[in-house]
Amino acid sequence: MELGLVVREQDDWAVLTVSGEIDIATAPSLRERLYSLLAEEKRQLVVDLDDVGFLDSTALGVLVGVLKRARSEGGEVRIVCTQPRVRKVFEITRLDSAFDLFDSVDEAVRGARE
Amino acid sequence: MGDHIELVVPARPEFLAMVRAIVTLIAETGSKLPSPRIDDLRLAVTEAFANAIDAERRKPDAERQSVVVRCELEPDFVAVEVHDEGGGFDPGALTPHPDVTKPARLQFERGLGIPLMRELTDQLEFRTEGDGTTVRLVLTSHLRST
Numbered sequence: 001m002e003l004g005l006v007v008r009e010q011d012d013w014a015v016l017t018v019s020g021e022i023d024i025a026t027a028p029s030l031r032e033r034l035y036s037l038l039a040e041e042k043r044q045l046v047v048d049l050d051d052v053g054f055l056d057s058t059a060l061g062v063l064v065g066v067l068k069r070a071r072s073e074g075g076e077v078r079i080v081c082t083q084p085r086v087r088k089v090f091e092i093t094r095l096d097s098a099f100d101l102f103d104s105v106d107e108a109v110r111g112a113r114e
Numbered sequence: 115m116g117d118h119i120e121l122v123v124p125a126r127p128e129f130l131a132m133v134r135a136i137v138t139l140i141a142e143t144g145s146k147l148p149s150p151r152i153d154d155l156r157l158a159v160t161e162a163f164a165n166a167i168d169a170e171r172r173k174p175d176a177e178r179q180s181v182v183v184r185c186e187l188e189p190d191f192v193a194v195e196v197h198d199e200g201g202g203f204d205p206g207a208l209t210p211h212p213d214v215t216k217p218a219r220l221q222f223e224r225g226l227g228i229p230l231m232r233e234l235t236d237q238l239e240f241r242t243e244g245d246g247t248t249v250r251l252v253l254t255s256h257l258r259s260t
Contacts, residue, residue: 024130025127025130054134056160061226
């Protein structure tokens with residue numbers, strides 16, 4: 001099972017829309033895509049997880065790694081996540097306080113929660 | 115005594131989605147776990163199976179190894195055991211992560227799986243037997259607050 005990974009630009013942000021299930025089988029492709037964006041000097045990243053039906057701790061590890069790298073280069077990673085099932089994983093691990101979680105891509109790009 | 119179902123699955127990442135789908139179906143078919151608890155089971159089993167694959171990967175013939183997943187369906191709980199022969203494991207040896215509010219927390223990209231399993235289950239047990247490890251996850255119908 002492969003992940004859907006689609007990148008578009010919105011204002012000064014690269015928006016990566018992910019679809020599918022993220023686990024140890026599929027997380028490497030997410031990691032590779034995010035790090036290739038950083039290598040292209042796209043350091044303002046929005047990761048849209050609204051079409052992700054499942055994610056595990058491997059996915060969180062990838063996102064933590066990318067957040068650390070982006071911040072070290074003066075960038076930022078914002079997460080769009082409204083599905084309770086996915087959001088709960090951030091909440092249980094308390095990573096909802098390490099990431100900025102938003103309800104839509106528009107909100108994430110603006111940096112404001114409505 | 116309730117129903118038992120046992121799966122013997124190749125220890126490879128491409129089988130992980132299949133395992134969680136089957137265990138989810140088993141719990142939906144044979145237990146009274148409410149939907150949020152089945153979501154918890156799906157994630158906990160994924161973490162346990164991923165750890166088992168990691169353990170088996172340390173062996174020279176890793177591609178040919180299997181992981182055994184046993185499901186036990188009782189009226190008031192579901193227990194899933196995930197067994198690998200990957201050489202044993204000491205959960206007590208894990209280094210606790212710094213608090214998420216500390217910048218040092220971002221140094222840890224791995225090691226989230228076992229804390230997650232602890233949060234998701236009503237009972238989590240690791241048994242080391244010879245060269246193998248069995249992780250037992252027990253989930254009741256009781257909804258946990260997060």
